[in-house]
Amino acid sequence: MSVTASHKVELDRVVVRFAGDSGDGMQLTGSQFTYTSALLGNDIATLPDFPAEIRAPQGTVEGVSGFQVQIGAVDVHTPGDEADVLVAMNPAALRSNLKWLRPGGQLIVDLDDFESRNLKRAGYAADPLEDGSLEGYRVTRAPITSLTKEALKGVGLGTKDIVRCKNMFALGVVYWLFNRDPAKTLAFIADKFRKDPALVEANTKALQAGYHYAETVEALPSSYHIAPARIASGSYRHIAGNQATAWGLLAAAERLGSELFYASYPITPASDILHELSRHRGMGVLTFQAEDEIAAICAAVGASFAGTLAVTASSGPGIALKGEGMGLAVMAELPLVIVDVQRAGPSTGLPTKTEQADFNIALHGRNGESPVIVLAASSPAQCFEAAYTAAKLAIEHMTPVILLTDGYLANGTEPWRLPDVDAMPDIRRPTPPADTAVPFQPYLRDPDTLARFWATPGTPGLEHRIGGLEKEDVAGDISYDPANHQKMVNLRAEKVARVAEHIPEQDIRCEQSGKVLVVGWGGTYGALLTAVTELEVEGESVGLAHFHHLNPLPSNTEAVLSRFEHILVCELNSGQFARHLRSLFPGHDIRQFNKIQGLPFRVNEVKEKIMGLCHG
Amino acid sequence: MGERAVQVSDAAKLTKDDFASDQVVRWCPGCGDYAILSAMQKALPDMGVAREDLVFVSGIGCAARFPYYLSTYGFHTIHGRGPAIATGVKLANPALSVWEIQGDGDALAIGGNHFIHALRRNIDINILLFNNEIYGLTKGQYSPTSQQGLITRSTPHGSLERPFSAGEVALGAQATFFARTIDTNPKLMTGIFKAAEAHKGTSLVEVLQNCIIYNDKTHAMVTGKEHRDDHQLHLEHGKPMLFGADNCKGLRLNGLRLEVVEIGRDGITEADVMVHDAHDPDPTLHQMLVRLRPPEFPMALGVIRAVAAQTYDEALAQQLADGQARARVRSVKELLHSGETWEVS
Numbered sequence: 001m002s003v004t005a006s007h008k009v010e011l012d013r014v015v016v017r018f019a020g021d022s023g024d025g026m027q028l029t030g031s032q033f034t035y036t037s038a039l040l041g042n043d044i045a046t047l048p049d050f051p052a053e054i055r056a057p058q059g060t061v062e063g064v065s066g067f068q069v070q071i072g073a074v075d076v077h078t079p080g081d082e083a084d085v086l087v088a089m090n091p092a093a094l095r096s097n098l099k100w101l102r103p104g105g106q107l108i109v110d111l112d113d114f115e116s117r118n119l120k121r122a123g124y125a126a127d128p129l130e131d132g133s134l135e136g137y138r139v140t141r142a143p144i145t146s147l148t149k150e151a152l153k154g155v156g157l158g159t160k161d162i163v164r165c166k167n168m169f170a171l172g173v174v175y176w177l178f179n180r181d182p183a184k185t186l187a188f189i190a191d192k193f194r195k196d197p198a199l200v201e202a203n204t205k206a207l208q209a210g211y212h213y214a215e216t217v218e219a220l221p222s223s224y225h226i227a228p229a230r231i232a233s234g235s236y237r238h239i240a241g242n243q244a245t246a247w248g249l250l251a252a253a254e255r256l257g258s259e260l261f262y263a264s265y266p267i268t269p270a271s272d273i274l275h276e277l278s279r280h281r282g283m284g285v286l287t288f289q290a291e292d293e294i295a296a297i298c299a300a301v302g303a304s305f306a307g308t309l310a311v312t313a314s315s316g317p318g319i320a321l322k323g324e325g326m327g328l329a330v331m332a333e334l335p336l337v338i339v340d341v342q343r344a345g346p347s348t349g350l351p352t353k354t355e356q357a358d359f360n361i362a363l364h365g366r367n368g369e370s371p372v373i374v375l376a377a378s379s380p381a382q383c384f385e386a387a388y389t390a391a392k393l394a395i396e397h398m399t400p401v402i403l404l405t406d407g408y409l410a411n412g413t414e415p416w417r418l419p420d421v422d423a424m425p426d427i428r429r430p431t432p433p434a435d436t437a438v439p440f441q442p443y444l445r446d447p448d449t450l451a452r453f454w455a456t457p458g459t460p461g462l463e464h465r466i467g468g469l470e471k472e473d474v475a476g477d478i479s480y481d482p483a484n485h486q487k488m489v490n491l492r493a494e495k496v497a498r499v500a501e502h503i504p505e506q507d508i509r510c511e512q513s514g515k516v517l518v519v520g521w522g523g524t525y526g527a528l529l530t531a532v533t534e535l536e537v538e539g540e541s542v543g544l545a546h547f548h549h550l551n552p553l554p555s556n557t558e559a560v561l562s563r564f565e566h567i568l569v570c571e572l573n574s575g576q577f578a579r580h581l582r583s584l585f586p587g588h589d590i591r592q593f594n595k596i597q598g599l600p601f602r603v604n605e606v607k608e609k610i611m612g613l614c615h616g
Numbered sequence: 617m618g619e620r621a622v623q624v625s626d627a628a629k630l631t632k633d634d635f636a637s638d639q640v641v642r643w644c645p646g647c648g649d650y651a652i653l654s655a656m657q658k659a660l661p662d663m664g665v666a667r668e669d670l671v672f673v674s675g676i677g678c679a680a681r682f683p684y685y686l687s688t689y690g691f692h693t694i695h696g697r698g699p700a701i702a703t704g705v706k707l708a709n710p711a712l713s714v715w716e717i718q719g720d721g722d723a724l725a726i727g728g729n730h731f732i733h734a735l736r737r738n739i740d741i742n743i744l745l746f747n748n749e750i751y752g753l754t755k756g757q758y759s760p761t762s763q764q765g766l767i768t769r770s771t772p773h774g775s776l777e778r779p780f781s782a783g784e785v786a787l788g789a790q791a792t793f794f795a796r797t798i799d800t801n802p803k804l805m806t807g808i809f810k811a812a813e814a815h816k817g818t819s820l821v822e823v824l825q826n827c828i829i830y831n832d833k834t835h836a837m838v839t840g841k842e843h844r845d846d847h848q849l850h851l852e853h854g855k856p857m858l859f860g861a862d863n864c865k866g867l868r869l870n871g872l873r874l875e876v877v878e879i880g881r882d883g884i885t886e887a888d889v890m891v892h893d894a895h896d897p898d899p900t901l902h903q904m905l906v907r908l909r910p911p912e913f914p915m916a917l918g919v920i921r922a923v924a925a926q927t928y929d930e931a932l933a934q935q936l937a938d939g940q941a942r943a944r945v946r947s948v949k950e951l952l953h954s955g956e957t958w959e960v961s
Contacts, residue, residue, distance in 0.1 A: 035956070038958065039958050041960060231960055232960070233959075233960050233961050234959075234960060235952075235953065235957050235958070235959055236957060236958050236959070236960055237952070237953075237955065237956060237957040237958070238956070247948065247951060247952070250948050250951065251948045254947065254948050259708070261704065261707065261708050263704065280939075280945075280951075281935050281936050281938070281939025281940070281943075282939035282940050282942060282943025282944075282945065282946065283939075283943065283945065283946065283947075283948075283951070284936060284940070286707055286708070286932065286936075288703070288704075288707060290700065290733075291700075291729050291730065291733040292729055294697060294700070294730075295697070295700035295703075295729070295730050295733070296700075298693070298694070298697040298700035298701045298704065298730070299700050299701065299703050299704035299707070300704060301693070301701055301704060302673070302691070302700070302701035302702060302703060302704025302705040302706075302708070303704035303705065303707060303708035304704075304708075305671075305691050305701070305704075305705055306671075306704065306705045306708035306709045306712065307708065307709065308708040308709070310704065310708070324694050324697075325694065325697070327694075328693055328694050332691070417960075418952045418953065418957070419952075421948050421949050421952065422949075439638070456709075457668065457669070457670075457671045457689040457705070457709060457712050458668055458669055458709055458711060458712060459668055460666070460667075460668040461668070462668070463667060463668055463687055463688055463689050464689065464690070465637065465683050465684050465686075465689070465690035465691070465692065466690075466691060466692070467674075467683075467684075467690075467691060467692025467693060468676075468692060468693060468694055469692065477639065478639075478684065
């Protein structure tokens with residue numbers, strides 16, 4: 001971005017990062033800025049960055065909560081590599097977030113917080129505002145706390161409540177900086193605190209004071225304008241990945257004509273799916289908070305046996321516990337959706353940080369020959385379609401489906417063009433044929449999909465017994481016959497393999513053939529697409545194949561790989577999908593680019609890696 | 617929450633044989649499980665539940681084969697998880713009568729967590745706990761109900777652990793229904809199975825069952841012909857707690873302890889004997905009854921506790937009904953357009 005001395009600068013995109021103590025309301029501040037910008041027609045992507053601790057000691061680096069948003073007049077697919085503007089509410093926020101601010105970027109700090117005790121708590125030996133360490137940034141030292149106190153004199157609130165309004169002051173400053181009308185946030189404040197007029201007044205005044213402060217004092221060099229993005233017409237809303245997952249499941253249940261049974265045990269970062277679905281008793285949603293992860297999947301398996309769309313979700317540690325339950329659903333051939341909101345592992349790992357290292361457990365994490373369908377969602381909003389597809393494939397193919405999302409998708413938000421739910425593909429319930437034989441044969445199959453039929457308790461004449469013991473083909477009696485076991489293993493594998501005939505072919509973005517094919521899956525889509533698109537514009541011969549269907553793979557996968565000289569599989573793990581592709585498609589030059597830091601890819605590091613391969 | 621959708625006319629026509637599946641029963645000859653299966657097949661036609669509305673769920677173990685031998689819907693699942701799976705079945709379709717079959721290892725060791733939470737929630741399912749105080753299917757290791765010191769293949773020097781009492785665990789988990797029966801008394805079993813079905817909430821029935829191979833005669837102090845008069849107390853709600861030959865003995869409360877008294881001795885009459893109140897919400901006396909053990913005391917059999925309380929499934933149905941009555945959003949389309957949205961043209 002080029003900043004001139006003029007007071008208004010036109011920008012294509014800008015990244016703003018808010019950072020403060022976890023009690024400072026940074027998530028709310030960030031989401032208000034996001035929302036206001038979305039209403040102005042900007043394209044947007046956000047990423048909250050909160051600490052694992054609920055309330056770490058005030059003023060410490062561990063207690064810092066951040067929120068990053070990229071707004072653009074052009075397509076925005078990621079929250080941005082680096083921030084153009086960083087708002088740091090205290091020294092700890094500065095210390096832990098300065099690394100995200102690009103050289104020459106705008107830093108706004110609450111000057112009042114930079115006193116010796118807070119500096120010490122944050123681990124600063126010297127005041128960074130004084131010691132020259134912030135040279136190379138534009139620093140605005142705003143006495144946010146004292147100005148907030150001054151502005152709120154006489155509103156009838158105690159000091160503690162008054163100081164809590166300083167996030168609105170900071171938001172006011174940022175609104176002026178980006179020429180945003182604060183009207184929407186003022187309306188939000190009026191609604192949020194409608195039961196307490198003093199709080200409405202205080203937050204309103206703080207926001208206005210911040211805005212006028214920025215306008216008046218000329219502490220900021222200029223203000224910026226980001227034009228509306230040219231995006232497809234339609235109705236839009238903001239959505240986070242977990243909410244989109246929940247809604248996709250609701251849409252599938254509605255289309256199927258079933259209640260939605262959702263059983264889970266609270267775990268970061270999957271719990272928001274439970275929270276969201278729990279709100280919808282009115283839509284016939286049965287949420288069940290189980291006593292543990294195992295009970296959650298088992299209750300879902302029971303609900304599936306009873307004929308309901310059944311779902312469980314967790315993150316890595318919980319998925320590890322659910323393996324036996326998944327195996328039962330594989331053996332009993334019951335539909336089941338398992339959402340894995342991946343986080344950094346192994347073990348407890350980094351609960352609030354993202355990773356893509358559960359590909360292997362999704363594909364292989366059960367005893368015996370136990371194939372399941374594996375899908376991955378690629379953006380917060382795409383979680384809706386991914387969850388719907390997961391439910392559709394589970395039901396129509398009578399099998400468990402694992403949907404991989406991740407912490408980055410779960411908590412990230414983006415504007416979402418609302419789909420026409422009536423136009424979504426039908427979900428066909430595999431009910432037994434009308435002329436089905438009595439007694440019912442539980443392992444009779446649909447010759448096309450090889451799915452068995454879903455005969456559910458309460459239906460006269462279809463009484464049958466299934467379970468985890470190997471069953472005789474068609475009849476479903478317990479069978480220890482060696483040839484039958486081989487046959488059933490083959491049938492279960494073939495059933496999942498045939499799903500490839502029912503899913504779309506893999507597409508390629510940008511160049512359709514040439515030098516380098518970037519391959520990705522899941523939540524890295526935004527970064528990979530941005531990198532590949534920018535390189536294409538720069539004249540490089542590069543395409544992107546981003547996979548949503550991980551097992552089975554789309555039927556044209558090998559053909560896609562064959563169109564390029566080199567393949568670069570980019571993953572937030574040590575190369576799990578790359579190894580899988582190599583084992584399935586030997587003979588291709590499959591390289592890998594991996595990052596395991598609990599963080600998403602930065603566009604620039606991906607570009608650099610691709611460039612190396614283009615010109616290596 | 618409505619009554620179960622039963623087809624009494626249909627069910628009434630059925631007999632014991634109609635509830636037998638075409639599978640060959642494969643328990644060891646002489647196993648107590650045969651008698652339990654037979655008593656269940658005999659009780660089912662009298663429950664007023666259509667065959668298609670019955671679901672038998674089980675975990676792993678000898679007992680867990682039970683569903684294969686019944687002509688109802690059945691699901692033989694994984695070790696210890698039966699209560700969780702049965703919970704899912706019941707919540708997805710509350711009209712079903714859901715039975716869950718467990719052994720002592722399944723319920724009280726590997727599945728202990730699911731067992732206590734099912735009871736705590738009071739979901740309207742029936743749990744049959746076949747307690748033979750041993751692991752049978754894995755060929756003879758001690759179980760969480762084995763007596764301390766028991767010599768088994770995994771405890772050649774004697775088991776070190778104190779046994780669980782299923783009834784105490786259940787009452788500690790706020791069970792609303794607990795009954796105990798023995799595999800040698802078909803009449804007692806069928807009566808209790810029917811009482812369990814009639815109870816709204818989680819019904820736990822402990823069946824003292826004999827494993828003829830690995831723990832033969834473990835319940836002989838209760839079931840043996842020579843002991844049964846003195847060591848079996850058949851409880852009935854509203855009836856005095858009498859036992860012994862010709863009901864010559866009874867239980868009475870002495871301070872905070874139960875004691876055995878002889879009718880006619882020291883001026884004791886039937887009027888001094890406690891009357892069983894299975895419906896008392898206070899579980900104190902029920903706890904004392906489930907703890908009784910021979911030889912000092914008789915083993916309490918019959919319905920020890922049956923108290924009315926709201927079930928989880930009833931409460932959930934109420935929330936669903938309330939939610940639907942109040943709902944501002946009734947379809948996904950409405951949901952998508954609810955709250956803050958904006959138009960781009």
